[in-house]
Amino acid sequence: MAGQLSIAKALNDALRKSLENDPKTVLMGEDIGKLGGVFRITDGLQKDFGEGRVIDTPLAESGIVGTAIGLALRGYRPVVEIQFDGFVYPAFDQIVSQLAKMHARALGHVKMPVTIRIPYAGGIGAVEHHSESHEAYFAHTAGLRVVSPSSAHDAHWMLRQAIASDDPVIFLEPKRRYWDKGEIGPAADLALHDARIVRPGTDATLLAYGPMVKVCLEAAAAAEEDGRRLEVVDLRSLSPVDFTTLEESVKRTGRAVVVHEAPVFLGMGAELAARLTERCFYHLEAPVLRVGGYHAPYPPSRVEEAFLPDLDRVLDAVDRALAY
Amino acid sequence: MTVKSTARARKKAAPGVPDTLRATGTDAQPELVQLLTPEGERVEHPDYPLTTTPEELRALYRDLVLVRRFDGEATALQRQGELGLWASLLGQEAAQVGSGRAMRTGDYAFPTYREHGVAWCRDVDPLNLLGMFRGVNHGGWDPNEKNFHLYTIVIGAQALHATGYAMGVSKDGADDAVIAYFGDGASSQGDVNEAFTFASVYNAPVVFFCQNNQWAISEPTTTQTKIPLYRRASGFGFPGVRVDGNDVLACLAVTRWALDHARSGNGPVLIEAFTYRMGAHTTSDDPTRYRATEETEAWKAKDPILRLRTLLEKEGLADEEFFTAIDAESERLGLRVREGVRGMPDPDPTLIFDHVYSEPHALVDEERAEYVEYAASFEAGENH
Numbered sequence: 228m229a230g231q232l233s234i235a236k237a238l239n240d241a242l243r244k245s246l247e248n249d250p251k252t253v254l255m256g257e258d259i260g261k262l263g264g265v266f267r268i269t270d271g272l273q274k275d276f277g278e279g280r281v282i283d284t285p286l287a288e289s290g291i292v293g294t295a296i297g298l299a300l301r302g303y304r305p306v307v308e309i310q311f312d313g314f315v316y317p318a319f320d321q322i323v324s325q326l327a328k329m330h331a332r333a334l335g336h337v338k339m340p341v342t343i344r345i346p347y348a349g350g351i352g353a354v355e356h357h358s359e360s361h362e363a364y365f366a367h368t369a370g371l372r373v374v375s376p377s378s379a380h381d382a383h384w385m386l387r388q389a390i391a392s393d394d395p396v397i398f399l400e401p402k403r404r405y406w407d408k409g410e411i412g413p414a415a416d417l418a419l420h421d422a423r424i425v426r427p428g429t430d431a432t433l434l435a436y437g438p439m440v441k442v443c444l445e446a447a448a449a450a451e452e453d454g455r456r457l458e459v460v461d462l463r464s465l466s467p468v469d470f471t472t473l474e475e476s477v478k479r480t481g482r483a484v485v486v487h488e489a490p491v492f493l494g495m496g497a498e499l500a501a502r503l504t505e506r507c508f509y510h511l512e513a514p515v516l517r518v519g520g521y522h523a524p525y526p527p528s529r530v531e532e533a534f535l536p537d538l539d540r541v542l543d544a545v546d547r548a549l550a551y
Numbered sequence: 552m553t554v555k556s557t558a559r560a561r562k563k564a565a566p567g568v569p570d571t572l573r574a575t576g577t578d579a580q581p582e583l584v585q586l587l588t589p590e591g592e593r594v595e596h597p598d599y600p601l602t603t604t605p606e607e608l609r610a611l612y613r614d615l616v617l618v619r620r621f622d623g624e625a626t627a628l629q630r631q632g633e634l635g636l637w638a639s640l641l642g643q644e645a646a647q648v649g650s651g652r653a654m655r656t657g658d659y660a661f662p663t664y665r666e667h668g669v670a671w672c673r674d675v676d677p678l679n680l681l682g683m684f685r686g687v688n689h690g691g692w693d694p695n696e697k698n699f700h701l702y703t704i705v706i707g708a709q710a711l712h713a714t715g716y717a718m719g720v721s722k723d724g725a726d727d728a729v730i731a732y733f734g735d736g737a738s739s740q741g742d743v744n745e746a747f748t749f750a751s752v753y754n755a756p757v758v759f760f761c762q763n764n765q766w767a768i769s770e771p772t773t774t775q776t777k778i779p780l781y782r783r784a785s786g787f788g789f790p791g792v793r794v795d796g797n798d799v800l801a802c803l804a805v806t807r808w809a810l811d812h813a814r815s816g817n818g819p820v821l822i823e824a825f826t827y828r829m830g831a832h833t834t835s836d837d838p839t840r841y842r843a844t845e846e847t848e849a850w851k852a853k854d855p856i857l858r859l860r861t862l863l864e865k866e867g868l869a870d871e872e873f874f875t876a877i878d879a880e881s882e883r884l885g886l887r888v889r890e891g892v893r894g895m896p897d898p899d900p901t902l903i904f905d906h907v908y909s910e911p912h913a914l915v916d917e918e919r920a921e922y923v924e925y926a927a928s929f930e931a932g933e934n935h
Contacts, residue, residue: 253722279722285752290711290745297715300694303722317741325708328689332701335906336693369907369915393909420913467913 231408234376237383238268238344238400240411242306245390246276249304252390254281255291256308256344265310266346266405288318295341296326304340306390312347313356319364326395327370338393342386347375348438348488349535350403352528359525360489365397366466366498373466374419375399377440379409381423381463388419399465401438422469424476428458431482431548434473434499436462439486439536446541457545465495473499474506481512482548486536491519513551516544581779581793583825586800589853591861593800601804605868611799612863613877614648615856618668620881621677624888625667625684629834633892634684638665642797642829645855646762648672649802650730650824653810657698657727659720661713664702665762666732673699677884678891687898707733707740710759714746717755717813728814729757730806736767738783739775747787747819756813758806759784759821762796764828769841781823789819796826797855827853900926 232240245252254269260283263270273281284291288309295305309315315322322343329339349358366373372394376382382400389396396419417423425440426447433443440461447457460476462468477483483503485496496517503515518536526534584596603611622640629637640647643665651672654660660669670680675697682688683702690701703709713731720727737743738761750757763780765772772780784791790812794805802824809820827850831838838847863869904919 285745285748287741287745287748289742290749293708293711293742293745294715294718294749297712297717298719299715300700300712301716301719301723303719320705320708321711321742324705325703325712329701330909331906332689332691333694333906334688334691335909336691337695338909372908372912394912467915470913 230410232379232383232411233406233408234379234382234400235266235268235405237379237409237411238386239270239272241383241386241390242269242272243275245306245387246272246280251302252280252304252306253298254306254308255284255295256282257284257286257291257310259283259308264308266402268344268400268405269308288314288316289321292318292321292326292341292343296321296329296339299339299341300337304390306342306344309343309345311357312345312359312361315343315345315361322365322371322395322397323368327368329370330394331370339395340390340393341395342389342392342398343395344386344398344400346402346405347399348401348403349525349531350438352531354528355525358528358531360487360520362397362399362465362487363489363494366495370395371466372396372420372464373399374464375401375437376463377401377404377425377435377437377461379407380411381461383411384415385419385463388415392419399437403438404441407441417463420464420467420469422463422472423461424458424472425461426457426459428456429480430455430457431484431545432458432460432473432476432480433484433486433541433545434460434462435486436465436495437488439488442536442538443486443541446538446545449538450542450545455545455549468499468502470502470506473503477503477507477515478510481510482551483507483511483515484518484541484544484548485515486518486541486544488520488535490522491517492522494519513548516548518544581781583793583795584801584805585795585798586804587798587858587862589797589858591858591865593862593866596801596804599801599804599808601800603800608859608863609869609873611648611652611803612856612859612869613880614652614668614671615644615799615859616877616881617884618644618648618671619856620885621671621888622667624885625681626830626834628681628889628892629684634681634834635686636684636833636835638684638833639830640665640667642827642850642855643762643764644668645799646760646796646802646824646826649799650760650806650822653803653806654730655727655810657725658810659698659700659713659716659727659729660732661700661709661716661729662702662732663706663709663734663737664704665734666702669732670699673697675699677888678895681888681892682895685892685895687895688902707737707743707746709733710737710740710743710746711749713757714750714755717750717757717819718753720756721753726814727756728810729755730810731757731759733759733761734767735761735763735765735772735775735780736770737761738780747783747789747821750819751787751789754816754818756816757819758809758813759819760806760824761821762824762826764796764826766828766832766838766842768832768836769838771842779823781821784821789821791821791823793823793825796824797853797858799855799859
C-alpha cells in the first residue's frame with residue numbers, strides 16, 4: 228500500500244483483506260454490491276468475492292442487523308453497512324437490546340463478532356438525516372465497542388481490528404473525510420482502543436475524534452502563529468476511552484477542550500469533562516470546556532457551518548481556557 | 552355534475568370491489584389442518600399424512616403431560632415467591648410438543664419466552680429455563696448445546712435471528728432447518744415482517760411457527776389482523792398453513808412437512824397454530840379484566856392432552872399401568888423442579904461485570920475493581 232490513499236480506499240482495502248483472510252467474513256448492506264455502496268466503500272468487492280459474501284440486502288435496517296446476529300450465531304463474522312447515520316434508528320433495538328447484550332445473556336457461551344459501519348457526521352451539504360453524530364447512544368450501551376478513525380492509516384487498521392474483534396463494534400466513519408488522503412503503514416501501531424497524540428503541545432489539550440481531529444489540527448497550527456502550543460489527542464475509541472493517555476496529556480498541559488460535532492448536552496464531552504476533572508483535579512488550571520453542536524435538530528445544510536465546530540470556535544474555547 | 556355528487560357516486564361504487572381484491576377474508580372460515588379431533592377421533596388429511604406407532608403416540612402423551620406438569624410447578628413456585636414471574640404455556644402444549652418433535656437434531660429453534668414445551672423436546676434442562684424467571688441470570692444456557700436459542704423477550708426480534716441463522720445454514724450447504732417461534736401479537740412487529748422478507752428473498756430454510764393463542768396480553772387477534780394470520784405468507788411469496796394448535800399430531804405432521812420443505816431449498820413456510828392461552832399472559836396478568844370465562848371454558852373442551860388420552864384409551868394403545876407410570880414420573884419431575892429452584896443460589900454480584908464483553912474492556916475492568924473494593928470495605932468492617 229505504497230503512496231497516499233484516501234480514507235475511502237483505505238476502508239475498501241481493509242474490507243478486501245478481511246474477506247481474503249477469513250472465509251466466514253461476509254458484508255451486508257443496502258446497495259453495497261454492484262453499486263459498491265453510496266460512498267463506494269465496497270467498490271468491486273462483490274465482483275471479486277461473489278453475491279454470497281457481499282450481500283445486497285432488502286431495505287430494512289433492523290432486518291440487516293437482526294439477520295447479522297443470526298449469521299454470527301451460525302459462526303459467521305458479518306460486517307454491516309448502514310447507508311447513512313440517520314438510518315440506523317430502525318435497527319436500534321437489534322443493536323442495543325439484542326446484539327449488545329447477547330454475550331452477557333448467554334453468560335459468554337456465544338460471541339457476537341459483528342461490525343456495524345456507519346458513515347456519520349456532517350459537513351457535506353446533505354439533506355436531513357444524513358449528517359448525524361449519534362456516538363453517545365452507542366457508547367452509552369454496555370456490550371458495544373465504539374470507534375472512529377480520522378486518518379487513512381487508522382481507518383484501514385482499525386477496521387481490520389474491529390472485524391477481528393469477537394465483540395460487536397460500532398465503526399463510525401467520518402464521511403466528510405472519506406476523500407482525505409494519507410499514508411498507510413505496514414501494520415497497526417496501536418491497539419484498537421488506544422488514543423493517539425497526533426500533535427504534541429504544552430499549553431492546552433484538544434480532545435477530538437473522527438471528523439473533528441482535522442479541525443483541531445488546523446486550530447493548533449493557527450494557534451502556533453500566536454505562540455500557543457496546543458496538543459491534539461485523537462481519541463480513536465469512544466468505548467472504551469483510553470483515559471490513561473488523556474489523563475497524562477491533560478496533567479501536562481493543565482487545560483482541556485473537547486471538540487465534537489454531536490450536541491454538547493450529554494455528549495461524549497460531558498463524560499470526558501467529568502472523568503478528567505476527577506482524575507486531573509489538582510492539575511487543572513481551567514474547567515474542561517466543550518465545543519460541539521447545539522441542542523437542536525441537525526440544521527439545513529445552508530446553515531450547518533454555524534452548527535459545526537470550526538477553527539474559530541475551537542480557538543475561542545482555547546482563549547477561554549487560557550484566560551482562567 | 553357537482554363535486555359532491557361525484558363523491559357520493561364513488562362511495563356507492565365501493566361495495567362493487569371484486570372478490571379477489573377484498574382485503575378481508577374473515578367471512579370465510581379458513582381450513583384448519585386436523586389429524587386428531589377434540590373428541591379423540593383420528594382423521595386423515597390428504598396433504599399431511601402421518602403414520603405413528605403406539606410407542607410414538609405414548610411418547611407424545613408423556614411429553615404433553617410432563618410439560619404441563621413442569622409449567623404448573625413453575626406457576627406454583629411463582630406464587631410461593633420462588634420465581635419473580637412465570638409465563639405459562641397452559642393450553643399450548645400440543646403446538647409446542649408437535650413442532651418440537653418434528654425437528655431433527657441439527658435443526659435450530661429460536662423461542663419467545665413461552666416455549667417451555669419446545670425446550671423440553673430439545674432436551675434442555677427445565678431448570679435452565681427458570682433461572683431468568685427467578686432472576687439469577689438472563690438465560691445463560693449455551694444455545695448451541697441443544698440448538699435452542701435463549702428466550703427473547705422483545706417481541707418478534709428473534710424472527711430475524713432465526714432468519715439470519717438460516718441464511719448461514721444455506722451458505723454452509725447444510726440440510727438443517729430453523730424454526731422461529733412467535734405469537735399473534737408479534738405478527739404486527741416490523742421485525743417479523745422484515746424476517747418474512749429476508750427469508751423469502753434469500754430462500755432461507757426457516758419455518759415461521761406462529762402460535763396464535765388469541766390473546767396478546769389483553770388484545771385479541773382482531774387488534775392485530777383483519778385476515779387469518781397464515782395468509783400473510785402469500786403476500787411475502789411463500790406458503791402459509793393453519794393447523795389445529797391443540798392437535799399434537801397435526802402440529803407434528805405439518806411442521807415436519809414445513810421443515811423438510813425448507814431444508815430442501817424451497818424457502819420458508821408460515822405455520823399458524825390456532826390455539827388458546829388458557830392461563831394469564833404471565834403471573835402478573837389478570838385476564839378476568841378483558842375476556843369472558845365462557846370463551847376459556849369453550850376452549851377447555853379442545854384440550855390437547857385429553858384428546859390424545861381418549862385416542863390411546865379408545866384404541867387400546869395404553870393401559871392403566873402406563874398412565875400411572877406417567878403420573879409418577881410427573882410427580883418426580885415436579886419434585887426435581889421444586890427442589891432445584893429452591894436450591895438455586897443467588898449469583899455473586901460480580902456477575903454484573905462478567906461477560907459484558909468477550910475481550911477486556913477498560914471501563915468494565917475499572918468499575919469491577921471499584922465495586923470489589925467497595926464491597927470488601929464492608930467485609931473488613933465486620934472484622935472489627
